[in-house]
Every structure is written in C-alpha cells, then in structure tokens.
Amino acid sequence: xKERERTFIMVKPDAVQRGLVGNIITRFEQxxxxxxxxxxxxxxxxxxxxxxxxxxxxxxxxxxxxxxxxGPVVPMVWEGDGVVKAGxxxxxxxxxxxxxxxxxxGDYAIDVGRNVCHGSDAVETAVREISLxxxxxxxxxxxxxxxxxxx
Ligand code: UDP
Ligand code: MG
Numbered sequence: 001x002k003e004r005e006r007t008f009i010m011v012k013p014d015a016v017q018r019g020l021v022g023n024i025i026t027r028f029e030q031x032x033x034x035x036x037x038x039x040x041x042x043x044x045x046x047x048x049x050x051x052x053x054x055x056x057x058x059x060x061x062x063x064x065x066x067x068x069x070x071g072p073v074v075p076m077v078w079e080g081d082g083v084v085k086a087g088x089x090x091x092x093x094x095x096x097x098x099x100x101x102x103x104x105x106g107d108y109a110i111d112v113g114r115n116v117c118h119g120s121d122a123v124e125t126a127v128r129e130i131s132l133x134x135x136x137x138x139x140x141x142x143x144x145x146x147x148x149x150x151x
Contacts, residue, residue, distance in 0.1 A: 013071035
C-alpha cells in the first residue's frame with residue numbers, strides 16, 4: 001500500500017487530565033486518516049527543549065516547559081493525503097480565542113497556555129518531530145478502508 005504524508009499530533013497534559021484523548025483521536029479517525037503510532041509518555045525537559053527548539057528564547061518558554069512536563073502526553077503519528085495542513089485545521093488556531101468553533105482548540109480551550117493539542121506546522125517539521133518522539137519507528141499496516149477513502 002502506498003505510503004502517504006504523515007503528521008505528528010500530540011495530546012497535551014491538560015487534555016489527558018480532562019479526558020479528551022478519545023475525542024481528539026476520533027476526529028482524525030473519522031476524517032479517514034490512519035493512525036500509525038501512539039503512546040503515552042511523561043516527557044522530560046530535554047525532549048521538550050528539542051521539540052520546541054525554535055521557541056527557547058520566547059518569554060513564555062519556561063511556563064511552556066512546566067505545562068508540558070506537568071503530566072503525561074499522548075504523541076501520535078497520523079497518515080493521509082494532506083494530513084499536515086488538515087491536522088492544523090482540525091486543531092484550530094494556536095490562540096483558542098482565535099480558534100473557530102468546531103476545531104479542537106475552539107471547542108475545548110480558552111487559554112493559549114492550555115491549548116490541549118500539538119500538531120506539526122509543515123511536512124519537514126513533521127518528519128523531524130516523528131523521529132524525535134518515535135525513534136523506534138512507526139507501524140506499517142494496510143487499512144481495509146483505503147479504497148473507500150481514496151479514489
Ligand atoms: N504558547 C504560549 N504562549 C504564546 C504562544 C505559544 O504558551 O504566546 C505555547 C502554546 O502551548 C503553543 C506552543 O507554545 O501551542 C507552541 O507555540 P507555536 O507558536 O508553535 O504554536 P502551535 O504550533 O502549537 O500552534
Ligand atoms: Mg508550532
């Protein structure tokens with residue numbers, strides 16, 4: 001089966017605590033994207049520092065670190081045509097005050113510092129984030145829905 005575009009989606013600690021893991025997964029599943037990796041981890045600062053390497057000099061970086069290490073996260077890899085851009089659309093704008101209703105952040109978040117989910121912002125970013133969070137690699141499997149989702 002053809003290998004399609006991949007993105008890195010991560011349920012953040014607030015969403016794990018609030019019982020939103022299933023809801024977020026469902027949105028990607030029902031769209032037709034294929035789940036190829038998923039786990040629960042307590043991330044350490046070193047990993048998060050690499051993940052958010054472009055933000056280390058931002059004033060909110062220390063609070064971002066304490067937020068992201070405050071509990072377990074659920075990193076995942078989703079596969080499908082256009083999944084990077086679609087993933088960002090499903091999540092909504094970074095600031096929940098600007099996220100449309102119907103998006104994950106629009107429906108479940110108020111504060112930018114508790115915005116419930118991460119999604120890669122570009123295909124190259126996704127490649128980097130997937131290898132950072134899943135050095136063990138992702139699963140290969142054939143979805144029986146393939147021909148019902150793609151022409
Ligand atoms: N963030 C924050 N305050 C800000 C901007 C960002 O706390 O003013 C946090 C927020 O959790 C965001 C993360 O830093 O999701 C990464 O920021 P980025 O600009 O990459 O947004 P994203 O790609 O997550 O939408
Ligand atoms: Mg980002």
